[in-house]
Amino acid sequence: MAEPRLIEIAPVTRVEGHGKVTVHMNADNQVEEARLHIVEFRGFERFIRGRLLWEVPVIVQRLCGICPVSHHLAAAKAMDMVMGVDVLPPTAEKMRRLMHYGQVMQSHVLHFFHLAAPDLLFGFDAPAAKRNVFEILKENPELGRRAVMMRKYGQEIIAATAGKKVHGTGAIPGGINRNLPIAKRDEFLKDIDTMTEWVQDAVKLAKDYTIEHIDLVNSFANFPSNYMSIVREDGALDLYNGNFRMKGADGNILLDQIPNKDYFNYVIEDVRSWSYMKFPYYKEMTPETGWYRVGPLARLNNVDFIDTPLANAALNELRAVTDGKPNTSSLGNHWARMIEVLHCVEMIKQLLEDPDLQGTDLVAKGDRRQVGIGVIEAPRGNLIHHYEVDEHDQVTYCNLIVSTTHNNEGMNRAVKDVAIKYLDGQAQITEGMLNHIEVAIRAYDPCLSCATHALGQMPLEVEIQDAEGKVIDSRRTGAA
Amino acid sequence: MSAISDTGTRRDTTFTFTIDGVEIRAQPGQTIMEAADDAGIYIPRLCDHEGLRHQGSCRVCTVKVGGRSVSACTQPANPGTNVESETPYLTKLRRDLVEMLFHEGNHLCPMCEASGNCELQAMAYRLDMTNPTKFPYLEPNRDLDASHPDIALDTNRCISCGRCIRASMDVDGKGLFGYVGRGIKRRVAVNGMDLAHTDAAVTDHAISAEVCPVGCIIRKREGFRIPIGEREFDKGLIGHEIEEKANA
Numbered sequence: 001m002a003e004p005r006l007i008e009i010a011p012v013t014r015v016e017g018h019g020k021v022t023v024h025m026n027a028d029n030q031v032e033e034a035r036l037h038i039v040e041f042r043g044f045e046r047f048i049r050g051r052l053l054w055e056v057p058v059i060v061q062r063l064c065g066i067c068p069v070s071h072h073l074a075a076a077k078a079m080d081m082v083m084g085v086d087v088l089p090p091t092a093e094k095m096r097r098l099m100h101y102g103q104v105m106q107s108h109v110l111h112f113f114h115l116a117a118p119d120l121l122f123g124f125d126a127p128a129a130k131r132n133v134f135e136i137l138k139e140n141p142e143l144g145r146r147a148v149m150m151r152k153y154g155q156e157i158i159a160a161t162a163g164k165k166v167h168g169t170g171a172i173p174g175g176i177n178r179n180l181p182i183a184k185r186d187e188f189l190k191d192i193d194t195m196t197e198w199v200q201d202a203v204k205l206a207k208d209y210t211i212e213h214i215d216l217v218n219s220f221a222n223f224p225s226n227y228m229s230i231v232r233e234d235g236a237l238d239l240y241n242g243n244f245r246m247k248g249a250d251g252n253i254l255l256d257q258i259p260n261k262d263y264f265n266y267v268i269e270d271v272r273s274w275s276y277m278k279f280p281y282y283k284e285m286t287p288e289t290g291w292y293r294v295g296p297l298a299r300l301n302n303v304d305f306i307d308t309p310l311a312n313a314a315l316n317e318l319r320a321v322t323d324g325k326p327n328t329s330s331l332g333n334h335w336a337r338m339i340e341v342l343h344c345v346e347m348i349k350q351l352l353e354d355p356d357l358q359g360t361d362l363v364a365k366g367d368r369r370q371v372g373i374g375v376i377e378a379p380r381g382n383l384i385h386h387y388e389v390d391e392h393d394q395v396t397y398c399n400l401i402v403s404t405t406h407n408n409e410g411m412n413r414a415v416k417d418v419a420i421k422y423l424d425g426q427a428q429i430t431e432g433m434l435n436h437i438e439v440a441i442r443a444y445d446p447c448l449s450c451a452t453h454a455l456g457q458m459p460l461e462v463e464i465q466d467a468e469g470k471v472i473d474s475r476r477t478g479a480a
Numbered sequence: 481m482s483a484i485s486d487t488g489t490r491r492d493t494t495f496t497f498t499i500d501g502v503e504i505r506a507q508p509g510q511t512i513m514e515a516a517d518d519a520g521i522y523i524p525r526l527c528d529h530e531g532l533r534h535q536g537s538c539r540v541c542t543v544k545v546g547g548r549s550v551s552a553c554t555q556p557a558n559p560g561t562n563v564e565s566e567t568p569y570l571t572k573l574r575r576d577l578v579e580m581l582f583h584e585g586n587h588l589c590p591m592c593e594a595s596g597n598c599e600l601q602a603m604a605y606r607l608d609m610t611n612p613t614k615f616p617y618l619e620p621n622r623d624l625d626a627s628h629p630d631i632a633l634d635t636n637r638c639i640s641c642g643r644c645i646r647a648s649m650d651v652d653g654k655g656l657f658g659y660v661g662r663g664i665k666r667r668v669a670v671n672g673m674d675l676a677h678t679d680a681a682v683t684d685h686a687i688s689a690e691v692c693p694v695g696c697i698i699r700k701r702e703g704f705r706i707p708i709g710e711r712e713f714d715k716g717l718i719g720h721e722i723e724e725k726a727n728a
């Protein structure tokens with residue numbers, strides 16, 4: 001084949017929403033360029049304009065069917081700021097935290113067991129019919145059962161704090177609209193130790209996988225970058241509240257304890273002609289050097305420690321693999337994800353034992369402000385909500401930076417790295433080769449739009465085009 | 481005071497009629513709906529509201545008396561008549577009316593602070609309106625009026641029931657609201673450039689939570705304070721309080 005070719009993978013299966021990968025190959029079958037294109041739901045920012053500030057935490061949940069709680073809480077935090085509330089009543093803060101830990105737990109479990117495990121257990125180039133969650137249930141019913149129960153536990157926590165498993169109404173500007181009745185608390189306490197045990201097993205599963213496949217992990221989409229997340233004031237992991245920290249690939253701290261409200265002094269969004277999604281980077285550097293990754297592994301690279309004992313011990317094991325230096329792999333995210341779930345169940349237990357959850361002081365008041373910025377560590381990484389609200393309580397400005405946008409550059413590099421490794425010089429592109437690219441993207445658990453959850457099989461369309469864009473070969477796999 | 485007397489010591493002016501074959505007792509001057517309410521039989525309604533004069537405009541309360549369609553909220557009960565209410569024909573008619581109200585406005589329930597307390601939504605549940613796709617969506621996109629410090633108006637959700645008009649005129653003595661436009665374009669507007677240029681107060685009866693059946697009249701900064709599970713219609717279908725009277 002002497003023609004330059006363009007290979008498209010669209011849509012990427014088993015990620016949230018949809019995206020498209022194009023691989024540009026030259027006449028010698030060498031990869032010239034590989035890109036991930038994502039259609040971002042920017043229409044939302046226009047939609048929210050003119051709406052009333054207390055509606056926002058409810059409306060924004062519609063952005064995503066998978067982690068609506070993250071948007072709900074980030075928006076509520078932004079509106080706390082607008083309402084002039086810097087410190088929530090303890091019951092409100094703890095109910096929100098409980099909701100958040102439940103959310104991170106259910107999202108991480110879903111990703112690990114339903115979306116990623118098929119690749120990890122059966123291999124990246126196993127036949128597509130094999131690489132799905134139903135096969136896991138068939139081969140290891142106990143593991144499958146636990147995955148379902150762990151996810152359910154997280155979802156029930158969400159329902160108890162937000163009123164519903166999805167699209168509830170718990171957080172309101174300045175506080176929360178309910179506390180946790182004793183009976184509910186006891187229901188959760190009854191199972192928490194079992195959950196902790198199961199999550200520890202899941203951490204071990206992810207760890208063993210990583211160590212057994214260390215050569216693959218080290219060579220697969222492994223590249224240095226900066227890392228960004230919020231951390232607690234003492235440098236501990238805190239998924240709900242904290243200040244920005246950015247670390248370089250060698251572990252040096254570039255930024256630390258930057259207040260949420262100042263994010264735009266440090267992060268700038270680069271625009272490229274071929275993608276609707278922006279490319280954020282650290283203002284003091286260039287787009288080439290200042291880009292960063294967010295997410296579970298970025299967070300664990302960033303923090304000094306975890307303030308819960310089991311998760312902290314697990315963190316130390318993760319760090320030992322890279323001699324305490326930042327872990328620059330992509331697949332390491334799976335292990336990091338399970339460590340975070342362990343942290344979540346430890347935090348959930350602590351919170352359930354705290355009588356503040358039954359408190360009745362639910363909402364605080366303060367002096368109104370015009371700007372509201374709320375930042376949270378969502379399951380997929382840092383999430384920024386930024387609003388301006390006028391004196392009539394109407395939103396006049398909205399900017400959201402979601403985790404997938406933060407990770408845009410990182411995912412593109414991962415795609416290119418894998419494309420070069422597995423596709424370069426190949427005249428024939430097999431489905432197994434293409435799945436390697438998807439595995440690299442999936443490691444970041446991207447939420448590609450507000451779209452529905454693409455669990456299981458989605459059609460995978462591959463187009464091979466020549467330099468003029470003429471389709472010279474096309475293929476469709478997966479259930480149509 | 482009641483004219484009812486089982487012992488016959490005072491003249492008994494009450495009379496009986498039937499609703500769907502059930503005999504009920506009415507007082508002279510009562511509407512079919514009032515008599516039904518007393519007897520624990522719920523007839524669906526939207527424009528009628530306790531304490532406000534009857535308007536008879538939404539037709540959701542349509543019943544049949546002697547084969548004729550009448551609105552139960554305005555039609556006086558008559559001795560010996562047979563009223564049909566829960567027939568497949570009337571239920572479908574009511575469902576169609578409610579469906580059209582959804583299509584005329586812009587109703588995104590999951591984002592609406594009235595959700596769970598909204599009579600239109602509750603009526604849709606009661607009437608089993610599961611698939612609102614029969615009529616074209618008009619999707620109005622009217623600006624929110626948030627000019628007042630304590631009150632906002634989202635007329636995209638207005639069903640033109642006129643309850644606010646009657647409450648403001650008859651109870652508050654203000655005449656804050658009125659209809660503008662005709663036919664399908666008819667809607668409610670305030671008596672002034674916007675809410676800020678009226679004498680509306682959040683303490684007005686017309687502004688209270690019970691008057692507007694939907695999420696059109698908004699008391700600011702109250703939205704979503706009632707948790708899911710404790711909202712009005714989390715407790716039961718619309719009309720359940722009336723129906724519970726029959727069981728009591």
Ligand code: SF4
Nearest residue numbers: 587589592598694695
């Ligand atoms: S007013 Fe009622 S029907 Fe309309 S969006 Fe709100 S809850 Fe739904």
Ligand code: SF4
Nearest residue numbers: 638639641642644692
């Ligand atoms: S504003 Fe509310 S009460 Fe007034 S007519 Fe519209 S729906 Fe009815």
Ligand code: FES
Nearest residue numbers: 527536538539553
């Ligand atoms: S309730 Fe009778 S016509 Fe509206």
